[in-house]
Amino acid sequence: MQLSRDDLRTAYRAMVTIREFEERVAVEFETGDMPGFVHLYAGEEAIAVGACLDLDEKDIIGSTHRGHGHCIAKGCDIQGMMLELFGRKGGLCGGKGGSMHIADLDRGMMGANGIVGAGAPLIVGAGLTAKTLKTGGVAIGFVGDGATNQGAVFEAMNLAVVLALPVVFVFENNYIGEATGVDYAVGSGDIAARAAAFGMPVDKVDGRDFFVVHEAMRGCIERARNGDGPSGIEALSPRYYGHFQGDPQNYRGADEVERYRAEHDCLKIFRQRVIDAKLLGDDDLDAIRAEAKALVDGAVAAARAAPPPGPSDLMTDIYVNY
Amino acid sequence: MPQKTMRQAINEALRQEMERDPRVVVIGEDVAGGAGLDGEADAFGGVMGVTKGLYGQFGEGRVIDTPISETAIMGMAAGSAATGLRPVAELMFCDFMGVCFDQILNQAAKFRYMFGGKATTPLVVRTTYGAGLGAAAQHSQSLYGMFTAVPGIKCVVPSNAYDAKGLLIQAIRDDDPVIFFEHKMMYDLRDEVPDEAYTIPFGEANIVHNGGDVTIVALGNMVRVAVKAAEKLSEDGIGAEVIDLRTTSPLDEETILESVEETGRLVVVDEANPRCGIAADISALVAREAFEMLKSPVRMVTAPHAPVPFAPELEKLYLPNADKVIAAVREIIG
Numbered sequence: 001m002q003l004s005r006d007d008l009r010t011a012y013r014a015m016v017t018i019r020e021f022e023e024r025v026a027v028e029f030e031t032g033d034m035p036g037f038v039h040l041y042a043g044e045e046a047i048a049v050g051a052c053l054d055l056d057e058k059d060i061i062g063s064t065h066r067g068h069g070h071c072i073a074k075g076c077d078i079q080g081m082m083l084e085l086f087g088r089k090g091g092l093c094g095g096k097g098g099s100m101h102i103a104d105l106d107r108g109m110m111g112a113n114g115i116v117g118a119g120a121p122l123i124v125g126a127g128l129t130a131k132t133l134k135t136g137g138v139a140i141g142f143v144g145d146g147a148t149n150q151g152a153v154f155e156a157m158n159l160a161v162v163l164a165l166p167v168v169f170v171f172e173n174n175y176i177g178e179a180t181g182v183d184y185a186v187g188s189g190d191i192a193a194r195a196a197a198f199g200m201p202v203d204k205v206d207g208r209d210f211f212v213v214h215e216a217m218r219g220c221i222e223r224a225r226n227g228d229g230p231s232g233i234e235a236l237s238p239r240y241y242g243h244f245q246g247d248p249q250n251y252r253g254a255d256e257v258e259r260y261r262a263e264h265d266c267l268k269i270f271r272q273r274v275i276d277a278k279l280l281g282d283d284d285l286d287a288i289r290a291e292a293k294a295l296v297d298g299a300v301a302a303a304r305a306a307p308p309p310g311p312s313d314l315m316t317d318i319y320v321n322y
Numbered sequence: 323m324p325q326k327t328m329r330q331a332i333n334e335a336l337r338q339e340m341e342r343d344p345r346v347v348v349i350g351e352d353v354a355g356g357a358g359l360d361g362e363a364d365a366f367g368g369v370m371g372v373t374k375g376l377y378g379q380f381g382e383g384r385v386i387d388t389p390i391s392e393t394a395i396m397g398m399a400a401g402s403a404a405t406g407l408r409p410v411a412e413l414m415f416c417d418f419m420g421v422c423f424d425q426i427l428n429q430a431a432k433f434r435y436m437f438g439g440k441a442t443t444p445l446v447v448r449t450t451y452g453a454g455l456g457a458a459a460q461h462s463q464s465l466y467g468m469f470t471a472v473p474g475i476k477c478v479v480p481s482n483a484y485d486a487k488g489l490l491i492q493a494i495r496d497d498d499p500v501i502f503f504e505h506k507m508m509y510d511l512r513d514e515v516p517d518e519a520y521t522i523p524f525g526e527a528n529i530v531h532n533g534g535d536v537t538i539v540a541l542g543n544m545v546r547v548a549v550k551a552a553e554k555l556s557e558d559g560i561g562a563e564v565i566d567l568r569t570t571s572p573l574d575e576e577t578i579l580e581s582v583e584e585t586g587r588l589v590v591v592d593e594a595n596p597r598c599g600i601a602a603d604i605s606a607l608v609a610r611e612a613f614e615m616l617k618s619p620v621r622m623v624t625a626p627h628a629p630v631p632f633a634p635e636l637e638k639l640y641l642p643n644a645d646k647v648i649a650a651v652r653e654i655i656g
Binding site: 060062091092093094095096097101103104105106110111113114115118120121122123124125126128129130131132133135151152155156158159162163316317318319320321322 | 344345347383384386388389391393394395396397398399400401402403404405406407409424425428429432433434435436437438439440441442473474476496497498525572
């Protein structure tokens, strides 16, 4: 284990912040006060955080239809995010994007995407910018298992390989695309092998284990930074909520999610590992979680108190000049 | 002033902007041509030869040949524009937008709004349009109307080589996504084109023929058709004012309305299909804003509501021409 205690605290803080954020959004959404749809990331925290821990400001990520976790892992402001989800003034996107389009380019977060798979070609573009302008940055494209069946993703993988761009694809396999199983929807049955056939190394890893994800991503990011072209990982970890919040999830087994939470939860795996290695203690970890909860509580309170965008906001930000 | 073809004018605009700004890159299928093969490395310069020679000057890092992969081309261009490049992507035929529209419609066009004003996407998509080559239904459409309808996109349809250079340089320097439509029958037409770089602002139509009896609004290749009609009409004592739109988004409503207020009559000439397009849009504008000035009904001279046919005889029937414009004018002047 090469991570410092500070790195471990940072990683745990990001993971529990995502969990607290998403569990709270599930509750807030049920009140009816949050417009639109939300697609929750709880259960997959180790993937986003393992992939983003070593990134810095010059690196850019592109997210999926399930984007809150990636935002938090890349350092987006929690209160700005919550305001955005409530559609309030001062939200990360001024209340004009919402959950499905949440983004913060100032933080290198190119956006969740309302169109499944559409983010993959965009992140190839971020890779082209990094290569052309020699920024030293890498571009990380998160792609859900459902999106891996989209032609846009195939084209993006091929073009990244052809142009040898500094891109890393993170295929998040949570076993279900909307309400359809991966084993049904992925013809070859193997997302990593199919991606590798485009001409890049792609490891299949346990997405519930932060340390495994982080180690695999370390190699991919180093490869990209060295100019050796794209690579990827397929990380497997279940989602704890439906495709969208409110989804009855009648396509799942009766105690499936409870079993995941009890037996293989990414936060529990992380906690056990760092305690066993005597790197962080219970008190330390509990304090971090309490801070995360307080942060989310404060964000919800701020969002509920914030005004909506005004009429003058309707017609701004369409063009730079028109 | 030197005479240049529209192909040369566009090539010159790209070259000068690439020399000026290292963030400008050209992306597309065969924009060099010959990658991975034993022959010339700059074999095509695009299928229309418009980017010929840029590869030799700027190399493969700035003149980027892609696989036949339009979604990835548009997505990569949009993503690179949002992160610091100023890409000029070539979509060989605008008909191919059917393959990759999502990256324009839902991505590039929406970034700025969805992200609360934080995104700037200085993307240019150069594409060809129009019939006349016998290329039939999938290689001959005039689809600028579809893009004009999308908030967040600017849409440019030049009618001559001089405008093409100035409008393309403006497009490359512009901070919003621009779709730039080049009529494939116009590449060899010559005009006086200055050697130095210059810009033509968007949203400023050009009055290319004066007259007080009827306003003829046209764009792209139809401007030549409209001017030809206006010249014939003037021989019969009918004065037609021909307005070249230059850009459909933004649209210079003021010039159109001022002209109709003078003439009281409107004919719109457009190579596109008639429904939900530029001709219908301008007709609606005039009906809405200048109804009381109209002395007669508005006329649209467009292609019919049909795909572009293959046989040259049918294609000729399909396209607007000067005779059809003259007939429309005579109908409303009586």
